[in-house]
Amino acid sequence: MIQIQDVSFEYEKEQGTLSHIDLNIQQGECVVLTGESGCGKTTVTKLINGLIPHFVEGGTLSGTTIVNGMEVPKTEMYRLAEQVGSVFQNPKSQFFNIDSDSEITFGLENAGVEPKKIKERYEATVSALKIQSLLGRNIFSMSGGEKQSLAFASVYAMNPSVFVLDEPTANLDADAIDTLRQQIIQIKKEGRTVVIELHPICWTV
Ligand SMILES: Nc1ncnc2c1ncn2[C@@H]1O[C@H](COP(=O)(O)OP(=O)(O)OP(=O)(O)O)[C@@H](O)[C@H]1O
Numbered sequence: 001m002i003q004i005q006d007v008s009f010e011y012e013k014e015q016g017t018l019s020h021i022d023l024n025i026q027q028g029e030c031v032v033l034t035g036e037s038g039c040g041k042t043t044v045t046k047l048i049n050g051l052i053p054h055f056v057e058g059g060t061l062s063g064t065t066i067v068n069g070m071e072v073p074k075t076e077m078y079r080l081a082e083q084v085g086s087v088f089q090n091p092k093s094q095f096f097n098i099d100s101d102s103e104i105t106f107g108l109e110n111a112g113v114e115p116k117k118i119k120e121r122y123e124a125t126v127s128a129l130k131i132q133s134l135l136g137r138n139i140f141s142m143s144g145g146e147k148q149s150l151a152f153a154s155v156y157a158m159n160p161s162v163f164v165l166d167e168p169t170a171n172l173d174a175d176a177i178d179t180l181r182q183q184i185i186q187i188k189k190e191g192r193t194v195v196i197e198l199h200p201i202c203w204t205v
C-alpha cells in the first residue's frame with residue numbers, strides 16, 4: 001500500500017532530515033513511527049500524505065514514494081486526499097466549520113460527492129465511530145478530546161484507505177485516549193492501513 005524507496009529529504013536550510021529511508025507498509029497494517037524529537041517522524045508522514053513535496057516549499061527530495069500505486073510527487077493533492085486521510089496533533093488546525101455536522105461532511109461536499117452519498121457516509125461515520133454525542137454541537141464548546149474525535153470522524157467520512165495520525169494522543173486525557181483507541185481498533189478491523197507517529201514518551205498509552 002505504501003512504498004518508500006531510498007528517499008532522502010532536506011528542508012530548506014536544514015541538512016539531512018531523512019537520509020536514504022526505505023519503508024514498505026502492506027494494506028491493513030498498523031505501523032507506529034517512533035523516535036526522539038526531531039528525528040523525522042512527521043517528515044515521513046508528510047511524504048505519505050503528500051505535504052512533501054506539494055506544500056512544503058524549498059526542500060530537496062529524492063527517491064520514490066508510492067501510495068496505493070500513485071507516485072506521490074506526481075499525483076494531484078485532491079487525488080491523494082481520496083486515499084490518505086490525516087489527523088494532526090492539534091485538531092483545531094484542521095477545522096473549517098464552527099459546527100460538528102458541517103465539519104463531518106465538509107470534505108465530501110468539497111469533493112463534489114452527491115448529497116445522497118454524503119448522507120450515507122455521514123450516517124456510517126456516526127454509527128461506526130459511535131459519535132452521537134458530538135452531533136449538532138458548536139465546535140468551540142468541545143473539549144480537546146471531543147475535537148480530536150471530530151477530526152478523526154471528518155477524515156473517516158472521506159473513506160480513505162490510509163490513515164495518518166500525527167501524535168494523536170499528545171493533548172488527550174485518559175478517557176479521550178480510550179475513545180481514540182476504540183476508533184483505531186475500528187479502522188484496523190475494516191482493513192485500513194494506519195500510520196501513527198508516536199513520541200516514545202506516549203508509549204504507555
Ligand atoms: N518546515 C520545516 N522547515 C525546516 N525544518 C523543519 C521543518 N519541519 C521540521 N523541520 C526539521 O526537520 C527535522 C525533523 O522534524 P520532524 O518534525 O519530522 O521530527 P519529529 O520526529 O516528528 O519530531 P517530534 O517528535 O518533535 O514531533 C527537525 O530537525 C526539524 O527541526
Ligand SMILES: [Mg+2]
Binds near residue numbers: 197
Ligand atoms: Mg512530529
